Amino acid sequence: xxxxxxxxxxxxxxxxxxxxxxxxxxxxxxxxxxxxxxxxxxxxxxxxxxxxxxxxxxxxxxxxxxxxxxxxxxxxxxxxxxxxxxxxxxxxxxxxxxxxxxxxxxxxxxxxxxxxxxxxxxxxxxxxxxxxxxxxxxxxxxxxxxxxxxxxxxxxxxxxxxxxxxxxxxxxxxxxxxxxxxxxxxxxxxxxxxxxxxxx
Amino acid sequence: xxxxxxxxxxxxxxxxxxxxxxxxxxxxxxxxxxxxxxxxxxxxxxxxxxxxxxxxxxxxxxxxxxxxxxxxxxxxxxxxxxxxxxxxxxxxxxxxxxxxxxxxxxxxxxxxxxxxxxxxxxxxxxxxxxxxxxxxxxxxxxxxxxxxxxxxxxxxxxxxxxxxxxxxxxxxxxxxxxxxxxxxxxxxxxxxxxxxxxxxxxxxxxxxxxxxxxxxx
Numbered sequence: 496x497x498x499x500x501x502x503x504x505x506x507x508x509x510x511x512x513x514x515x516x517x518x519x520x521x522x523x524x525x526x527x528x529x530x531x532x533x534x535x536x537x538x539x540x541x542x543x544x545x546x547x548x549x550x551x552x553x554x555x556x557x558x559x560x561x562x563x564x565x566x567x568x569x570x571x572x573x574x575x576x577x578x579x580x581x582x583x584x585x586x587x588x589x590x591x592x593x594x595x596x597x598x599x600x601x602x603x604x605x606x607x608x609x610x611x612x613x614x615x616x617x618x619x620x621x622x623x624x625x626x627x628x629x630x631x632x633x634x635x636x637x638x639x640x641x642x643x644x645x646x647x648x649x650x651x652x653x654x655x656x657x658x659x660x661x662x663x664x665x666x667x668x669x670x671x672x673x674x675x676x677x678x679x680x681x682x683x684x685x686x687x688x689x690x691x692x693x694x695x
Numbered sequence: 696x697x698x699x700x701x702x703x704x705x706x707x708x709x710x711x712x713x714x715x716x717x718x719x720x721x722x723x724x725x726x727x728x729x730x731x732x733x734x735x736x737x738x739x740x741x742x743x744x745x746x747x748x749x750x751x752x753x754x755x756x757x758x759x760x761x762x763x764x765x766x767x768x769x770x771x772x773x774x775x776x777x778x779x780x781x782x783x784x785x786x787x788x789x790x791x792x793x794x795x796x797x798x799x800x801x802x803x804x805x806x807x808x809x810x811x812x813x814x815x816x817x818x819x820x821x822x823x824x825x826x827x828x829x830x831x832x833x834x835x836x837x838x839x840x841x842x843x844x845x846x847x848x849x850x851x852x853x854x855x856x857x858x859x860x861x862x863x864x865x866x867x868x869x870x871x872x873x874x875x876x877x878x879x880x881x882x883x884x885x886x887x888x889x890x891x892x893x894x895x896x897x898x899x900x901x902x903x904x905x906x907x908x909x910x911x912x
Contacts, residue, residue, distance in 0.1 A: 653837070
């Protein structure tokens with residue numbers, strides 16, 4: 496029942512410069528995944544949002560990661576997301592990095608924080624964390640296009656045209672979804688050389 | 696002795712003395728919601744615990760089926776008004792809590808003649824409403840679960856005391872909806888069941904005399 500802010504404008508709080516250098520902030524969303532880690536061939540798969548201001552990178556990542564060899568859902572530990580700060584050449588890994596604007600960053604970060612809260616409060620929406628992770632991946636990627644078309648989306652809708660959900664168990668859907676998005680958005684992908692947080 | 700009397704006189708092998716325990720607040724969120732008259736209530740503690748309830752999702756500015764569903768629920772309420780607010784409760788929860796203030800829900804209820812005893816319209820924080828919606832109405836299909844237009848497709852009927860869940864399309868016939876609600880009624884004693892069976896047999900006998908066969912019952 497709180498008043499709804501315009502989702503296409505950055506929040507006043509985040510848009511206001513927190514420091515004199517805030518004007519130079521750059522924003523990224525990274526879709527990262529790996530297959531073949533868990534018994535069901537699934538693996539870590541999560542979106543992360545990164546705000547780079549000066550030499551400092553603020554990273555938020557929520558999704559599935561490996562905890563003692565088992566899949567866990569929640570805020571991704573830094574040691575895990577750091578593995579995806581640089582591109583991997585392995586076919587079992589996928590990284591899609593997109594530069595976004597402040598409003599997209601706010602929307603994506605808000606989605607991640609809501610899922611972070613759900614994980615902490617035991618309020619996940621599905622009994623199976625793989626389903627929660629698919630929904631999280633869909634919300635973040637589709638949220639990027641909420642105000643204008645920023646990336647070419649794959650329609651993950653369990654419809655007749657959707658080959659990924661038809662032929663893939665839920666645990667590996669985010670990985671294949673990210674792979675397909677990478678293929679569809681190769682020209683928008685930010686390579687290592689242009690990614691300021693690659694050394695983070 | 697006819698067949699019905701014969702079988703009715705057997706006590707079932709297993710009759711639970713104690714209902715199976717409800718999952719309680721582990722399953723049901725205990726979020727604070729606002730009623731159409733501005734009261735704050737806890738979803739599990741105040742609305743579900745120890746009660747039999749009928750729940751649907753709606754929103755005040757809905758231009759599709761919400762009005763038809765609410766009109767159907769008015770008929771359900773009328774058919775069960777002796778129980779409403781006593782051992783049976785109806786809750787209509789807004790799926791657009793950002794838009795639906797308690798006043799907007801009250802206005803919607805007034806417009807549909809649904810300001811009735813035992814029927815509460817609820818709104819709250821979007822985070823909590825989503826949690827409740829997925830816990831009660833989830834179909835384990837992301838496309839369907841995230842499509843707010845499909846919110847009118849189901850009435851959830853819960854008897855928290857006996858941990859009984861059932862559901863029915865709200866636009867099914869009044870008879871069907873009432874039948875589904877009755878499936879979540881508290882278990883009856885053997886005497887009450889024998890009495891029910893006796894009444895049913897009398898109706899069947901009457902039909903057989905009238906039509907020559909069992910026609911409606």
